[in-house]
């Protein structure tokens with residue numbers, strides 16, 4: 247049996263998450279803003295039709311937004327992350343082989359879907375995701391991952407496709423390749439497209455017709471894999487287990503400039519704690535902690551950027567240890583008088599927990615740390631993120647974040663975190 251892969255993509259994911267909990271927004275233009283309400287990172291179809299550009303600064307397009315009564319939201323990653331997990335859980339019911347590719351996209355092995363045709367199965371999948379999560383998805387199906395990506399592009403373009411496009415027979419594939427600019431092919435991109443144009447290669451069809459030797463010379467073996475995939479020969483496997491990361495970075499720009507060391511310490515402590523929690527989730531330890539600090543020039547002040555990396559005596563994933571070293575690193579970096587814009591914590595030199603080497607003379611009761619961290623993680627898993635935190639992160643009231651924690655992000659238009667916070671549940675008035 248020939249292989250069939252589906253790429254399932256949530257339509258306008260962030261905007262759709264907002265709409266799922268507020269049906270009044272159906273048919274209305276919606277935009278979602280980046281961290282600190284800076285620029286536009288997601289648009290509903292209605293907002294796209296108004297000509298609101300992606301990436302535009304919210305400040306610049308404010309008149310356009312107001313004129314057209316566009317609904318504006320701060321990004322609500324807690325909600326989007328949880329909704330993403332729900333979509334992926336739903337998809338897992340349809341195939342035992344699933345690769346979560348991004349927050350709103352997954353590849354699915356469709357060879358396992360027996361019985362009805364692939365298109366019927368895909369419609370059933372769309373219907374189920376909509377019923378279980380309230381989110382619309384598009385499904386592109388083809389013999390290879392690269393062609394499935396391409397098929398998905400046509401879901402949005404093709405009138406009457408009803409959000410499902412199957413590219414299986416040779417004529418359909420050739421037609422789709424002919425209609426696709428080479429730069430739009432997954433893995434090719436604009437830079438390569440520019441280079442290829444010099445050789446008269448403008449469409450995906452031109453590229454798939456090029457000789458293997460030409461492709462290998464100009465796009466390396468990686469490009470050759472892409473081209474073979476365009477020809478319908480599967481070269482990219484589903485990666486069902488996400489590869490563990492080589493480093494973890496947690497950083498944010500502040501909602502407003504920060505001057506006090508104490509506030510920077512709180513922010514650094516929060517990011518270090520988040521890094522530690524991520525390490526434990528992927529059962530890893532770190533041997534190096536980096537803290538960085540950035541102050542943008544303001545009026546006549548100088549810009550400042552600096553970072554400090556500390557090598558740890560032993561690999562660890564304990565929040566308490568990371569907090570200690572992150573705070574120490576920060577003291578090397580802090581210069582009074584600057585208006586700080588951003589700070590962050592990076593943990594690197596990761597190794598699996600089981601392989602962490604212990605120092606000869608250890609002053610830390612690691613078994614005790616481990617038990618404490620397990621307790622913290624299980625409480626936070628049950629009662630919500632940051633139910634138990636280190637005091638170093640500061641005590642704050644989220645509803646008053648501007649006054650008490652100036653380093654907290656600006657998110658003036660954030661919707662409720664309906665699915666993860668009991669006190670923010672959706673209320674239905676009868």
Ligand SMILES: [Mg+2]
Pocket residue numbers: 255256257258259350
């Ligand atoms: Mg999407």
